[in-house]
Amino acid sequence: MPCTMLWLNTGFRLSDNPALAVAIARGNPVAPVFIWPFEGEGNWPMGSASRVWMEGTLACLRESLRTRGSELIIRHRPCLAALDDLAAELGADALYFNWRYEPAARCAGEQACTYFKQRGFEVRGFNASLLAEPSELLNKQGKPYQVFTPYWRAFMQRMHVPPPIPAPECIPPPPVWPDSEPLEALSLRPKIPWDASIREAWTPGEAAAQRQLDAWCAGAMEKYAQTRDFPGDDGVSRLSPYLHFGEISPKQIWHAIMERTAGMPPHAHASAEAFLRQLAWREFAHYVLYHFPDTPAEPLRPEFAHFPWRDDREALDAWRAGHTGFPLIDAGMRELWATGWMHNRVRMITASFFTKDLLLPWQSGARWFWDTLVDADLANNSFGWQWAAGCGADAAPYFRIFNPVAQGERYDRQGVYVRRWIPELAALPDAWLHKPWKAPASELARAGVALGKTYPFPIVDHEAARARALDAFASIRGRLYC
Numbered sequence: 001m002p003c004t005m006l007w008l009n010t011g012f013r014l015s016d017n018p019a020l021a022v023a024i025a026r027g028n029p030v031a032p033v034f035i036w037p038f039e040g041e042g043n044w045p046m047g048s049a050s051r052v053w054m055e056g057t058l059a060c061l062r063e064s065l066r067t068r069g070s071e072l073i074i075r076h077r078p079c080l081a082a083l084d085d086l087a088a089e090l091g092a093d094a095l096y097f098n099w100r101y102e103p104a105a106r107c108a109g110e111q112a113c114t115y116f117k118q119r120g121f122e123v124r125g126f127n128a129s130l131l132a133e134p135s136e137l138l139n140k141q142g143k144p145y146q147v148f149t150p151y152w153r154a155f156m157q158r159m160h161v162p163p164p165i166p167a168p169e170c171i172p173p174p175p176v177w178p179d180s181e182p183l184e185a186l187s188l189r190p191k192i193p194w195d196a197s198i199r200e201a202w203t204p205g206e207a208a209a210q211r212q213l214d215a216w217c218a219g220a221m222e223k224y225a226q227t228r229d230f231p232g233d234d235g236v237s238r239l240s241p242y243l244h245f246g247e248i249s250p251k252q253i254w255h256a257i258m259e260r261t262a263g264m265p266p267h268a269h270a271s272a273e274a275f276l277r278q279l280a281w282r283e284f285a286h287y288v289l290y291h292f293p294d295t296p297a298e299p300l301r302p303e304f305a306h307f308p309w310r311d312d313r314e315a316l317d318a319w320r321a322g323h324t325g326f327p328l329i330d331a332g333m334r335e336l337w338a339t340g341w342m343h344n345r346v347r348m349i350t351a352s353f354f355t356k357d358l359l360l361p362w363q364s365g366a367r368w369f370w371d372t373l374v375d376a377d378l379a380n381n382s383f384g385w386q387w388a389a390g391c392g393a394d395a396a397p398y399f400r401i402f403n404p405v406a407q408g409e410r411y412d413r414q415g416v417y418v419r420r421w422i423p424e425l426a427a428l429p430d431a432w433l434h435k436p437w438k439a440p441a442s443e444l445a446r447a448g449v450a451l452g453k454t455y456p457f458p459i460v461d462h463e464a465a466r467a468r469a470l471d472a473f474a475s476i477r478g479r480l481y482c
Contacts, residue, residue, distance in 0.1 A: 002093035003029045003174045005086060007112070008072075009038065009105070011098040011128035011246035012057045013206040014064055016164035018126035019096040020171070029174040031090050032065055032072050034058065035079045036186045042104030044296060044378055047371035049340040050244075052195045053204050055188035057245050060205030062183070070171035074181040079108060080115055087121075089178040095121050098128035098246075101286050102378045103293035131161055131250050131283055134290035144291035146300070146393045148284050155280055164252045201339040202241065202374060209242035213253060217260040224271035231332075231343035232416030237275070240375035241341070243282070250279055285383035288393045296382040297363060299391035307391070308472050309361040318459050319354055320368055322421075325458035327434050328408035329353050331421035338421075340374035345411055351388035352402040357465040359472060362389035390473070398473040401466050408434035424454045 004023045011017050023030045038046060046054065062072040075082040083095065095116045099109055113123045127133055137154050138144060145151035189195065202208075216237045220227065227235030242248045254276065261272040292300055299305060318324050322333035332346035342350070347369075354365045366385040370376045386392025390400075412418055415433040419426040425433060427447035432439035436449060437457055444451065451457050 001028055003031050003090040004094040004096055005083065005090065005092045006030050006032045007083065007095060007097035008032055008034045008061070009097060009109075010100045011249070012061045013167075013209070013247050013249070014061075014068070015167035015206065015210075016128070016249040016252050017098070017167075018128055018165060019098045019124070020168065021165045022124065022126070023094075023096045024168050024171060026094065028094070029172045030070070031086070031092065031174050031178075032070060032171075033083065033086055034072055034074050035082045036074065036076050036181075038105075042102075044102075044104075044370065047373070047376050048190065049195070049198060049372050049374045050376045051188040052190070052198055052340070053202070053241055053245060053374045055183065055186070056199070056202075056204030057247055058183055058186075058188075060207065060247075064206060065171065068168060068171045070173055071177050072180070073178055074183065074186070076181045076185055080112060083112065083116075086178060087116075090174055093121055095123045097125055099125045101130065101134060101290050103289070106290075128249060129246055130286055131155075131254065131279075132159060134287045137287065144287065145284075146288070148281065148394045151284050151287065152277065152280050155283065161251055161254045163255060164249060197338045198340040198374065201341070204241070204245070204247065206247045209239070209248035210252075212237070212239055212242065213248060213256055217256050221257065221260065221275065222264065222268045222271055225274040226271075228274065229345045230411050230417075231346050232412050232414065232420070236343065238341070240377075244375045244377045244380075250282070253279060282380060284393075285377075285379040288383055289379040292393075295386060295392065296366070296378055299389070300386060300393055301391045301395070303476050304389070304391035306476050308359070308475055310359040312358065312360060315358045315459055316360055316364060318456070319350075319358065319360075319365075323456050323459075324353070325437065325456040326353065326404040326408075326462075327418045327422055327425060327436065328404050328412060331412075331418045334421045336369075336372050340372060342373070343417075345407075346417075347384065348388060349402045349404060349407050351385055352400075353404055355385075355389040356401045356469040357404075357460050357462060359465075359469060362386060362391070398477075399470065401469055403462060403466075405435050405462065422455070425449060 004026055006020055006023050014020060065072050073086065075086065095112065097109065100106065109125060113125065116123045132155065137151065137158065139150065216239065220235050224235060227233045239248065239253065243250065257272050257275060261268050289295060319333065322330035324330055328346065329350050332342050332350045336342045351365055354360050355362050362385040366381055369381055383392060387395050390398045408418065415430055418433055425436060428436060428439065428449060429443060432443055436444065436455060437451060449455055
């Protein structure tokens with residue numbers, strides 16, 4: 001009997017996996033296939049932290065497949081050649097997969113479709129990663145939205161989210177399994193084990209994703225609207241890496257939240273709406289990338305091509321290392337290095353500091369996040385950095401420049417977050433924790449802080465840096481409004 005190849009290039013889960021479900025319904029044996037390296041990454045090959053996660057998710061997926069009588073075939077060579085070889089080995093006559101919507105990945109999927117259709121294969125691609133096809137929502141002029149609020153309004157008016165597809169109980173195997181590369185042959189783990197703290201902080205895989213969703217819905221979700229901006233609280237879902245790797249689908253999250261809040265008090269509904277709106281922000285980021293495929297490297301607003309970015313290697317290195325002298329910034333950068341993740345509020349503040357206080361090009365910040373985040377997502381990463389720099393869709397206005405001290409005092413009032421990640425400042429009183437350079441010498445001595453030795457002085461004066469940034473924006477202001 002001919003076999004169906006299931007090309008797993010996203011959606012590393014068995015539940016709510018439309019390509020898998022339809023392949024099983026076809027009635028033929030199904031052979032799940034993973035090809036490394038990912039093709040279609042273009043200039044964005046998978047970053048170091050994401051590779052660590054990928055190893056974990058592949059190991060979990062392989063075990064899940066085995067419990068259902070299946071296996072994961074791993075090949076380490078160019079994608080089309082690998083699929084072609086496997087088609088011959090399996091006697092396959094069909095290729096099913098879930099689409100990736102990043103520009104180069106879309107192109108790779110389209111090439112596979114063309115190649116195998118020409119050979120007489122049945123080829124089908126499915127949407128497993130988004131709530132809506134990016135091509136479906138357009139404004140009254142037939143053009144893509146560039147502002148979130150009208151997009152959200154159209155999204156909610158037109159969106160029907162069907163229930164998730166249950167995981168199959170068994171997957172019909174081919175008569176003979178082709179050879180598979182061992183997972184270790186992909187060399188996803190670093191040779192120097194800098195990833196130990198990341199692996200300690202996270203448990204990849206579909207089962208872990210479902211546990212995280214269940215715990216979130218049963219706990220902090222009810223107060224999300226009140227707690228989401230406070231990095232010292234356990235107030236966010238931490239589902240982003242699971243979403244990025246497709247270990248859980250947005251449909252599963254959407255329905256879990258709707259079911260959980262049914263019959264709950266109004267504040268729970270407000271939190272549910274706030275969280276679903278964030279899920280739609282993720283959709284909007286993918287939507288923007290789909291319609292404007294150059295945005296990972298080029299500003300959406302072309303006038304920013306003339307922006308006078310600085311080239312300051314020392315400032316770049318200090319920011320990366322969490323040695324800027326601004327505690328909230330440094331706490332975020334150290335959390336990122338240790339865990340491969342950063343609270344969203346702190347992501348916005350560190351990106352604003354990078355692009356406006358330091359006047360460093362947003363593309364450099366995006367590259368660092370891409371390499372160090374376990375949830376490094378091309379759409380969200382590009383969208384977020386362009387938002388912070390003021391050059392993207394629905395971007396922050398040029399005059400919105402976060403004050404890292406005021407942000408720390410507002411969102412980390414008791415200093416829980418800063419003390420967690422910058423222990424050398426832990427003994428400072430709250431009044432000085434976010435501005436240690438202003439603390440009296442007696443307070444610094446009592447806390448064991450020696451500025452310039454145990455903790456750095458600020459690398460910029462924020463007020464002077466703000467004025468410099470406004471001058472830089474003024475230099476292109478005529479272009480901004482033309």
